[in-house]
Amino acid sequence: MSSPILEIKDLHAKVEDDDKEILKGVNLTLNGGEVHAIMGRNGSGKSTLSYILAGKDGYEVTGGQVLFKGEDLLEMEPDERAVAGLFLAFQYPTEIPGVATMTFLKTALNAQRKARGENELSTPDFMKAVREAAGNLDISSDMLKRALNVGFSGGEKKRAEILQMALLEPTLCVLDETDSGLDIDALKTVSDGVNSLRSPDRAMLVITHYQRLLNHIVPDYVHVFADGRIVESGDRELALELEQKGYAAFDGKAA
């Protein structure tokens, strides 16, 4: 059997200038083809986990290990992680004035291809790939002409994240509250986009605090995250149970 895509072993972490531990021993393994959902309250440390996986500054890992396809992920720079096949769909995608969306997409795609020793994509091939992916996500050409994420609505930002994911073809997709700020139609469009990327060579980690998203992106495993660690794991049914009983039943705190 091939090695897992992601192995998180007893991961402890804190904010750099603060002694308070945020992650308190996370254990999680994702194999190819699997979709895992992490559910938890606001402030339980879910987003911190996603930032640490992607390599954002400002956090300090105090213990444990993260292996990405057998390699030490925590040793890599954020761009190296992306080249290795990790993609984080941001909860709040950053607006970058002055950087055209198309220029950004082409730079990112070709930077990854170059780092992997592949040829850069020609402009017509690139345009074709973008048009196809954009069409599937109801992204207008007008949106692509704007500066990156600038003036995008909440829904447009999330769709743009999935567009990038589709173009970059990562092996691990981490979706951080991709459902927040989406109306019902947009949720369906985005979920369809994510589902079309499900494949045996790819794993997904879907972070959310609502069950609703999981009606569209049906996970193989569900984990309840509380106070910096996974407190309960199960299948799809766990998410439904969680919705009925509330988080208090799992983390012992009042709702």
Place this chain on the structure above:
Amino acid sequence: MQDAIKLSPAEQTLLGHLRDAGDDVAAQRFEQSGLPNRRVEEYHYSDLKMLLRAVPEARAALVEQPGTTVAFDGVARITIANGALVAPSGLPEGLTVTIEKAGPTTGSDPMAQINAALAGEAVRIAVAPGADVTLHIDRRTEGEAALSADQVAIEVGKGAKAFVVETFGGSDAAHMVNAATSLTVADEANATHVQIDRQALAVTQFVNNRYELGANANLRTLTVNTGAGFNRVNVFGHFGGGDTHADFGGLNLLEGKQHADITLDVTHAVPDTTSSELFKSVCRGDAKGIFQGKINVAKDAQKSDAKMMSQGLLLSEGAEIHTKPELEIFADDVICGHGATCGELDDSALFYLMSRGIPRVEAEAMLIRAFLDELFDPLDNEPVTEYLETIVGDWLAAAAASEGK
């Protein structure tokens, strides 16, 4: 009358040049005041008495075959080398170039006064009324280290349209260049003036720009300091006719120990005029970028509208950016504002770009280009914008190379 002060060796040399030029009034004035120091408000961040350690003994002499800083595709070029006009050819219709005696300066700026005393001749460029021209003025200082002073006077006739790009370049000797450019924009005329410093690092440069605006006119300026080790650019703007708008812009793109200072003084002297001022500094190494901007609104200049913005990007611990906006308003029905920002590259933007596989150096370059776009985009002249982008690209590549990445 004040007593003569003790002059430094550099000041002594400069005084000698003023005497040689035969301008006794200027020489006497200089002997009494010397170079401006930090106590002179306009030179607070560029204390010339401290900073100017040497002035070349030689005056720039005539050169036979000056080089070319850059050739803009399809754009007519006039070369002024070591202060002398190189006989121009192939000038577009509607453009007249003549040489006349250098004009006296109209302001009180000491370096502009020195320019007026030293520049023997002025190159006068007239754009005929109604004409539409694009022109490159290639100002060069060639040969061994020398003191060079020259003047260009551009007159854009009524209803004419002119795009003028000036470049400063030359040999890599330790020249001291003192240049003056005046641009008169007649009624209903439209002018763009781009000035690009491509001097060698050893050069010390002073540039005095004076803009005089008529009624119903439009002006856009951009001055870019990036080559010379020391650069001081004065920008004087004067609105003399109503319904006129001007956008003043500038950039200090610096590294190493470079020092560049843009000091702006704009006067809305008549009613119904508007202006914007956008000045940016990008500094790395131990470089120092300075912008001082003063907007004056005269008593009768009602409905003046001016928006001044200064933005700085610090790319290293040792870099410095100083910015000082001033408003002096004597009219009561005006809209004037100023803002200033200064900081490092946005961490979250950098992380976002890197999280998509873009290496740090390239991500930083994208953000720096994005920061500068606002200055280059409105020029609406492809060869010039491309040239500026090449300069920025080379600057970024040099930065990346020196960081060993």
